[in-house]
Amino acid sequence: MGRYEFIDEGLGFQCLSKFSLALLAKQGWLLICYPNSLLARSLKAKFDPEIDFLNASVWATKGLLKKGLCWRIESRNQVLVWEDAWVPSVANFKIQTQKKNQHIRYVSDLIDQTTNGWKEGVxxxxxxxxxxxxxxxxxxxxxxxxxxxVW
Known part of the structure; x- marks a missing residue:
C-alpha cells in the first residue's frame, strides 16, 4: 500500500493527504473569521504582522481556501465586480464577462440605492x-x- 492510499473503514477517508489538507484549510478559515483570536494574533506576531492570512505564503491550504471563498453581499461597497468572487453558481464565483462598462467597479455600482434593488438593465x-x-x-x-x- 502506498503512502497516500490510506482508507479508514470507519470514517471513510480515502486519501490522508487530502483529509489533512482539508483540516488545515478549516484552520485557515477560522483564522480568517476570527482575526483577533489568540492563535491568529500569535501567528501574525511570529511570522508577519502586516499581512493577512490569504496573502501569506506559509500555508499550503491557501489555494484550497481561495477556490471556495465567495463574498456575501451586505454593504455592497467593499466587493469589486471584476476581481472578487461574489456570484453564486458561476465558475469560480467570478464574473467571466469582459468589462463592457468601465464605470462599474464595485457591486454597489450595480444597485439602485433608492429602491435597494439591482439595476437590472445594467x-x-x-x-x-x-x-x-x-x-x-x-x-x-x-x-x-x-x-x-463565506466558505
Whole structure:
C-alpha cells in the first residue's frame, strides 16, 4: 500500500493527504473569521504582522481556501465586480464577462440605492445572461452590514 492510499473503514477517508489538507484549510478559515483570536494574533506576531492570512505564503491550504471563498453581499461597497468572487453558481464565483462598462467597479455600482434593488438593465447589458440571472437572485439584507467572506 502506498503512502497516500490510506482508507479508514470507519470514517471513510480515502486519501490522508487530502483529509489533512482539508483540516488545515478549516484552520485557515477560522483564522480568517476570527482575526483577533489568540492563535491568529500569535501567528501574525511570529511570522508577519502586516499581512493577512490569504496573502501569506506559509500555508499550503491557501489555494484550497481561495477556490471556495465567495463574498456575501451586505454593504455592497467593499466587493469589486471584476476581481472578487461574489456570484453564486458561476465558475469560480467570478464574473467571466469582459468589462463592457468601465464605470462599474464595485457591486454597489450595480444597485439602485433608492429602491435597494439591482439595476437590472445594467446587469443585463454588462454581463452574460447566466451571470445577470445569478446576480439578480442575490438577496439584500434589511440592515446594512459589512460584506463578508463565506466558505
Amino acid at each position: 446587469l443585463r447589458t454588462t454581463f452574460n445572461e447566466e451571470e445577470a440571472e445569478r446576480s439578480l437572485f442575490i438577496p439584500f439584507p434589511y440592515a446594512s452590514q459589512n460584506d463578508k467572506l
